[in-house]
Amino acid sequence: MSAINKLERHQARTAYLFIAPTMLLFIIFMVIPVVMALYLSFTNYDVLSRMDWVGWDNYRRLLDDSLLWLTFRNVLLYAVIFVPLNIMVSFGLGLLVNHAWRGVKLFRTLYYLPTLTSAVAAATVWLWLLHPEFGLVNGLLSYIGVTGPAWVAQTETAMMAIVLVTLWQSVGSNMIIYLAGLQGVPGHLYESARLDGANRWDMIRYITWPQLRPTTFLVSTMAIIGALQLFDQAFVLTQGGPANMTKTPVYLIYQQGFNQLQMGYASAQAFVLAMAILIFSLINMRITKAEESVI
Amino acid sequence: MKKRWMTLTATVLTAAMIAGCSGNNGGGTSEGGTSPGTEGGSGDKPVELTFWGDWGGEGQVQFETMVNAFNESQDKIRVKYVLQQDMITKFLTSATSGGTPDILFWDRWRTSLYAPKNVLHPIDELMARDGVERDNYFEESLKELTYDDKLYGLPLTVDARALFYNKTMLEEAGLEPPTTWEELATAAKALTKWNGDKLEVAGFSMSDPGLFNMYLQQAGGQMITEDGKTSFNNEQGMEVLSFWDRLMNQDKVYKIGFEQGLGEGTDAFVTGKLAMHFTGPWMLSTYKKYGSELDFGIVPPPAGPSGDQASVMGGFGLVIPEGSKHKDEAWEFITWWLANKDNAMLWAQTSLNLPGYKPALEDPFFADDPLWQPFLETLEFAKIRPQHPGYSVMEVDGLIPNLELFIQNKQSAEDTLAKSQTQGDKLLKDNEVVE
Numbered sequence: 001m002s003a004i005n006k007l008e009r010h011q012a013r014t015a016y017l018f019i020a021p022t023m024l025l026f027i028i029f030m031v032i033p034v035v036m037a038l039y040l041s042f043t044n045y046d047v048l049s050r051m052d053w054v055g056w057d058n059y060r061r062l063l064d065d066s067l068l069w070l071t072f073r074n075v076l077l078y079a080v081i082f083v084p085l086n087i088m089v090s091f092g093l094g095l096l097v098n099h100a101w102r103g104v105k106l107f108r109t110l111y112y113l114p115t116l117t118s119a120v121a122a123a124t125v126w127l128w129l130l131h132p133e134f135g136l137v138n139g140l141l142s143y144i145g146v147t148g149p150a151w152v153a154q155t156e157t158a159m160m161a162i163v164l165v166t167l168w169q170s171v172g173s174n175m176i177i178y179l180a181g182l183q184g185v186p187g188h189l190y191e192s193a194r195l196d197g198a199n200r201w202d203m204i205r206y207i208t209w210p211q212l213r214p215t216t217f218l219v220s221t222m223a224i225i226g227a228l229q230l231f232d233q234a235f236v237l238t239q240g241g242p243a244n245m246t247k248t249p250v251y252l253i254y255q256q257g258f259n260q261l262q263m264g265y266a267s268a269q270a271f272v273l274a275m276a277i278l279i280f281s282l283i284n285m286r287i288t289k290a291e292e293s294v295i
Numbered sequence: 296m297k298k299r300w301m302t303l304t305a306t307v308l309t310a311a312m313i314a315g316c317s318g319n320n321g322g323g324t325s326e327g328g329t330s331p332g333t334e335g336g337s338g339d340k341p342v343e344l345t346f347w348g349d350w351g352g353e354g355q356v357q358f359e360t361m362v363n364a365f366n367e368s369q370d371k372i373r374v375k376y377v378l379q380q381d382m383i384t385k386f387l388t389s390a391t392s393g394g395t396p397d398i399l400f401w402d403r404w405r406t407s408l409y410a411p412k413n414v415l416h417p418i419d420e421l422m423a424r425d426g427v428e429r430d431n432y433f434e435e436s437l438k439e440l441t442y443d444d445k446l447y448g449l450p451l452t453v454d455a456r457a458l459f460y461n462k463t464m465l466e467e468a469g470l471e472p473p474t475t476w477e478e479l480a481t482a483a484k485a486l487t488k489w490n491g492d493k494l495e496v497a498g499f500s501m502s503d504p505g506l507f508n509m510y511l512q513q514a515g516g517q518m519i520t521e522d523g524k525t526s527f528n529n530e531q532g533m534e535v536l537s538f539w540d541r542l543m544n545q546d547k548v549y550k551i552g553f554e555q556g557l558g559e560g561t562d563a564f565v566t567g568k569l570a571m572h573f574t575g576p577w578m579l580s581t582y583k584k585y586g587s588e589l590d591f592g593i594v595p596p597p598a599g600p601s602g603d604q605a606s607v608m609g610g611f612g613l614v615i616p617e618g619s620k621h622k623d624e625a626w627e628f629i630t631w632w633l634a635n636k637d638n639a640m641l642w643a644q645t646s647l648n649l650p651g652y653k654p655a656l657e658d659p660f661f662a663d664d665p666l667w668q669p670f671l672e673t674l675e676f677a678k679i680r681p682q683h684p685g686y687s688v689m690e691v692d693g694l695i696p697n698l699e700l701f702i703q704n705k706q707s708a709e710d711t712l713a714k715s716q717t718q719g720d721k722l723l724k725d726n727e728v729v730e
Contacts, residue, residue: 047387048412061725066718067692127556133494135556147492150552155703242551242703244696258384260688260726261408 034274041267048261058268068269071249072276074159078248079227079280081163086223087216090171094178095204108179115172123236126165127152152237158246162234169233170226174219181215182208217288221281228277249273341373342624348400349382357646358400364641365631372624374398386616390414395618397625401448403439403612407682410442411728416615417445421626427634431653435608439679448614449633450651451642455606455677456509456573457669458597459582462590464496464570472594476513476538479571479597483548486570497563498548500572501539502555504698505690509573510535512605512678513598518690519681523723525689528716534600536701536708543702551703565589575609576670580647583666593669608677610651649674685726693718 041058045051062068097108114122129136130151138148151161189207198206209216231250234240240247249269257266348358355378362374377396379385383405389395395414409415422429427449429437436450458479460472464486473479483498507527508518516531527535542548554563563569565585573596582589598604613633615625632638639655642648649656649670661667680686697715700706706714 046412048390048409048414065725067722124556131556132550132552134561150550150555153552153555155700155705240691241696242699243705244692247692255688258387260684261387261412262726 037267037270040264041271043264044262045264045267046261047263051264054264058265061265062268062272065269067244067247068249068252068272070244071247071252074244074246075228075230075248078159078163078230079224081159082166082227083220083223085163085167086170086174087220089167090174090219091178091209091212091216093171093175094182095208097175098179098182108175111175112172114169117169119169119232120236122169123165123233126161126168127237130161153242155242155245158238158242162230162237162246165237166230166233170223174223177219178212178215181212185211213288217285220284220288224280224284225277228273228280341371342621344372344374344398344621344624344628345396346374346376346398346400346628347379347382347386347396348376349379350400351378351380354646357642360645361632361638361642364638365628368631372627374628386414390616390618393618395616397615397619397621398628399614399616400451401440401612401614403436403448403450403610404680404682404687406440406447406614407442407728408684410445410447411684414617415447416617416619416622417447418449418615418626419446421623422446425626425630427630431634432651433608433653433674435677435679436610436612436651439608439682440612440614442682448612449629450610450612451633452610452646452648453608453651453674454575454577454610454649455608455670455673456506456575456596457606457673458571458594459564459574459578460571460592460594461564461567461569462592464567465592472592473571473597474594475597475602476599480538480541480546480548483542483571484546487546487548489547494550494553495568497550497553497569498546498571499542500554500563500569501543501549501551501702502553503573504695504702506573506607507535507694507698508680508690509596509605509607510538510599512607513596513603514538515599515601515603517681519683519686519723523683523685523727525694525716525719525723527694528712532712533708536711539702540708544704564591576647576649576667579666593666595669595673604676606673606677608674608679610649612651683723683726684728685723688726689719689722693722 040051042053042055043051044054044057093111097104097111130138132138132148132150132153135148135151137151141148149157151157185208189211190203193203193207229250230248231254234246234248235251238246240251250273253266253269253273256269257263346358346362348354350358355376358376362376366373382400386395386399406415421427432450433453436453437446440446440448440450458473465472465482468482468485470482470485471478473482479499485498486496487494487498488496511518511527511531514531514534516529516535517526520526554569557563562581564572564574565582565588567589582591595604596606613629615622615629619625632642633650633652636652636654636658639650639652640658640660643650643655643658644660649661649667656662656671661671683689694715697706697711697718701708701711
């Protein structure tokens with residue numbers, strides 16, 4: 001008995017030692033800064049000259065900050081469109097390239113390629129493609145007699161343009177995650193389903209999709225976090241315009257902290273954003289885990 | 296045995312990571328920090344100064360030309376240019392943790408935000424000691440470097456927008472370069488070419504609603520009042536909007552998004568898809584590259600309905616951070632560059648910027664050049680942006696979004712001005728200086 005305990009203790013110690021480097025980095029670069037930011041959000045810290053405790057002042061100011069809430073509305077709208085589309089498209093692509101057929105590796109590479117480009121560079125190229133008069137997108141539309149909009153400049157389409165570009169850039173890596181998940185679905189499940197007379201769609205609906213629930217959870221959580229932290233593509237494509245329609249909380253936090261030197265207030269804004277991310281991740285967790293697993 | 300190996304490996308890994316981590320930190324500070332000239336402060340060794348800027352590429356070469364010329368001119372001070380991509384953020388951290396540079400390349404409008412924090416060194420005493428004349432600089436550019444009656448730096452460049460026009464296109468249409476809003480609107484309409492619902496040539500660029508400030512002054516108005524409130528929800532503001540409405544929605548001289556995403560080689564003005572637009576001297580070298588393919592002229596911005604002329608002056612300066620240990624030497628470098636005609640000219644000809652030092656602007660290089668001359672004229676009446684620390688936020692987050700809705704015909708002129716006022720006043724108040 002005691003020998004087993006001893007062994008366990010030893011194993012535990014080794015395990016702690018193994019996770020020590022990661023934990024150390026996590027504490028230095030995540031935990032400490034987060035705690036500091038929480039503290040700063042109760043001060044009037046301006047980086048340069050002062051850091052006095054101001055109590056709840058920053059949070060009170062938040063309530064009245066209509067621009068901040070507008071940016072939250074913007075990213076929520078973005079998330080509502082972006083996250084489901086992201087899951088559907090990357091799941092679909094994953095299914096498509098899951099089977100071994102001639103040239104599949106080429107397609108896997110092609111779908112993954114956009115992920116490797118820098119967000120800013122890709123957005124710059126897209127800006128070109130979306131140009132109202134000389135862009136490829138509107139050029140193609142004009143062949144079918146449609147006058148395309150000024151995608152990134154018009155209030156109606158600016159957010160759609162950002163969804164399009166970010167989707168293009170992010171489905172590749174999610175496709176890989178789904179692909180890994182798909183390869184792990186045991187073949188005997190399909191076999192027995194076939195014996196029971198299930199068709200292709202049934203198998204996707206009742207086997208593949210439930211089996212991939214952990215994968216979907218991962219993909220959707222990352223997508224939600226990414227959506228709420230939207231910044232670079234939106235900044236390059238629209239600079240937050242037109243009419244503040246695509247301004248995002250991260251943009252505002254950066255501006256408030258680094259351009260206006262109100263780091264205390266910016267920290268408070270950042271905390272609200274962090275809370276929002278936490279809440280939506282929890283909701284997501286409930287939704288994704290709602291159904292009982294098949295096995 | 297196996298276990299022991301694992302333990303050992305883990306320990307080594309941990310140690311390596313900690314070492315790597317702290318090693319990086321060390322590298323970080325020594326690379327950016329530059330504790331200036333601690334070793335060269337006394338004796339015969341020259342004093343070493345660090346000069347930070349965020350101009351890379353050609354700009355870096357231009358700065359280094361000046362730095363090298365200064366280093367060769369004497370042997371007491373050695374200046375080194377350090378490119379800081381994210382200069383302002385870097386300065387923020389260095390100002391508190393030490394390791395500030397001795398000279399900082401400075402976007403002048405930031406002065407009203409940074410000077411109250413006591414991180415910049417006032418130069419009034421140095422000016423008086425060395426007899427540097429204020430008259431040699433545009434009063435507006437000095438004003439932008441001033442906070443609370445203290446001067447914090449000298450202007451390196453001055454700029455202001457003027458009207459660039461495509462000569463060939465105006466000649467073909469039998470038009471003279473516009474000098475008033477009325478002439479501008481007429482010319483813009485005549486130069487615009489539509490093909491069905493495709494805009495082929497825009498007569499005049501309406502891409503930047505941020506130019507409202509300039510138009511408002513041309514209409515005889517001011518952006519904000521003395522006590523820090525917006526002052527465009529009035530007759531003058533209305534005048535600007537009805538002028539824009541005429542250009543955008545009645546005469547349709549432009550289409551939104553027309554220039555978005557067009558880089559240097561595909562610039563609408565270069566490719567003949569845009570006949571006229573407001574821009575600054577920073578575009579001259581780009582446009583000159585196209586030589587005979589692009590025949591263009593420049594005139595000062597057309598005057599408003601009551602004959603008011605206006606443009607917004609901007610530009611850069613050089614400042615001395617309060618943390619510098621060699622302020623006198625830094626000042627010597629700054630005056631060598633910015634208060635000496637020969638050196639100011641060397642800078643101007645190297646970088647093709649209008650120098651902040653006025654005597655250099657009298658040089659035939661500028662005064663006799665038909666492309667520079669309109670800017671000199673414009674600078675005589677150009678005014679800086681209001682010095683409220685919340686001004687740019689008010690403009691970017693409060694005013695421009697509403698103007699965009701107006702330009703896209705989604706909000707009436709009255710609503711636009713009223714909403715810009717409420718939102719703008721709030722942003723100004725939230726971002727004013729708190730002592």
